[in-house]
Amino acid sequence: MFLKNTWYVAGWSHEITDTSLFSRTITGVPVVFWRDAQGRVAALPDRCSHRGAPLSRGRLEDGELRCMYHGVKFNCEGACTFVPGQERIPPGANLAPFPVVERNKWVWIWMGEAAKADPSLIPDTFWLDSPQWHYKPDCMHYDVNYLLIADNLLDFSHLPFVHEKTLGGSTEYANVRADVQHIDRGLRVERWFMDAEPAPFVKRVTNWTQNVDRWNMYDFILPGVFMMDSGSAPAGTGAREGNRVGAVQFRSAQALTPETENSTHYFFSQAHDFALDDPSVTDTVHASVVAGFKEDWDMIHAQAGILSLDPGFKMMPLNVDNALGYFRWLMGRSISAEQSLARAA
Numbered sequence: 578m579f580l581k582n583t584w585y586v587a588g589w590s591h592e593i594t595d596t597s598l599f600s601r602t603i604t605g606v607p608v609v610f611w612r613d614a615q616g617r618v619a620a621l622p623d624r625c626s627h628r629g630a631p632l633s634r635g636r637l638e639d640g641e642l643r644c645m646y647h648g649v650k651f652n653c654e655g656a657c658t659f660v661p662g663q664e665r666i667p668p669g670a671n672l673a674p675f676p677v678v679e680r681n682k683w684v685w686i687w688m689g690e691a692a693k694a695d696p697s698l699i700p701d702t703f704w705l706d707s708p709q710w711h712y713k714p715d716c717m718h719y720d721v722n723y724l725l726i727a728d729n730l731l732d733f734s735h736l737p738f739v740h741e742k743t744l745g746g747s748t749e750y751a752n753v754r755a756d757v758q759h760i761d762r763g764l765r766v767e768r769w770f771m772d773a774e775p776a777p778f779v780k781r782v783t784n785w786t787q788n789v790d791r792w793n794m795y796d797f798i799l800p801g802v803f804m805m806d807s808g809s810a811p812a813g814t815g816a817r818e819g820n821r822v823g824a825v826q827f828r829s830a831q832a833l834t835p836e837t838e839n840s841t842h843y844f845f846s847q848a849h850d851f852a853l854d855d856p857s858v859t860d861t862v863h864a865s866v867v868a869g870f871k872e873d874w875d876m877i878h879a880q881a882g883i884l885s886l887d888p889g890f891k892m893m894p895l896n897v898d899n900a901l902g903y904f905r906w907l908m909g910r911s912i913s914a915e916q917s918l919a920r921a922a
């Protein structure tokens with residue numbers, strides 16, 4: 578079950594062009610994307626209204642999409658504009674377009690009731706489109722339910738164990754309690770790790786040998802958007818009090834978009850605001866993050882494999898699970914509320 582009346586990240590802006598059709602399944606619904614001559618993103622069900630062929634196997638003709646099974650054509654708004662062999666466009670030929678908004682290099686899509694699609698609900702990821710921050714956009718595909726990945730992102734105590742040699746560092750990191758607050762549609766998690774060795778990926782871009790004060794502060798909001806301010810500063814220079822002079826700072830934007838109940842699109846980026854004239858730093862930061870995320874991928878797939886063998890298995894709650902427990906509760910409550918409203922309508 579998925580939340581429908583919410584904005585999902587459908588993809589990075591560069592994935593959708595005016596020269597080819599692009600298909601992605603979101604919350605179990607196949608969607609076909611392209612751009613019109615003005616650069617606007619079109620998003621239609623990837624299922625022809627005639628006999629259900631995938632429109633993504635079709636052809637773009639002057640900004641319109643022709644189904645390459647029997648030649649029916651659709652425009653960007655989903656209106657059927659041509660049916661071979663007949664003048665009349667039959668009722669039911671049109672397709673309902675999905676609301677989409679392109680903002681800060683992400684294309685957001687609303688899979689629920691179009692009338693409820695409010696762009697002001699889209700989270701602010703301004704650094705994805707700012708010259709002050711450099712990053713490489715990326716995505717991974719998971720063959721697991723999105724909630725297992727949300728669990729992982731909501732509990733950083735896994736860092737020194739899963740990511741010992743990449744993002745993690747000392748096991749002491751896992752002993753620091755994170756501060757967790759409930760915010761509108763999600764959580765804010767803050768963790769400070771004071772006077773400790775720099776994480777391996779920070780050493781790689783700074784050559785620091787001295788201890789640092791390290792922070793991870795992030796918002797995680799429905800349906801699975803992660804926005805993090807993180808960094809390290811030489812220990813004792815007042816980063817926790819707000820002084821970030823001499824610090825290395827990162828901004829991470831990540832989004833979980835369910836493909837099906839058992840698969841997920843995972844969009845991510847790790848931007849940095851230092852050494853902006855050195856593209857090798859962007860490459861190194863990105864490579865470290867990818868190496869770390871592959872470690873998550875391995876662990877979460879292995880976990881999903883074990884869980885699939887015994888659906889009756891009960892997870893044992895620990896203190897570190899407070900954020901993910903709340904998120905699962907919030908997601909469950911939001912889906913139930915949406916479904917009750919739909920039943921009452």
Ligand code: FES
Pocket residue numbers: 625626627628629630644645646647648649
């Ligand atoms: S299935 Fe598309 S035109 Fe027939």
Ligand SMILES: [Fe+2]
Pocket residue numbers: 729735736739740869870873
């Ligand atoms: Fe991780």
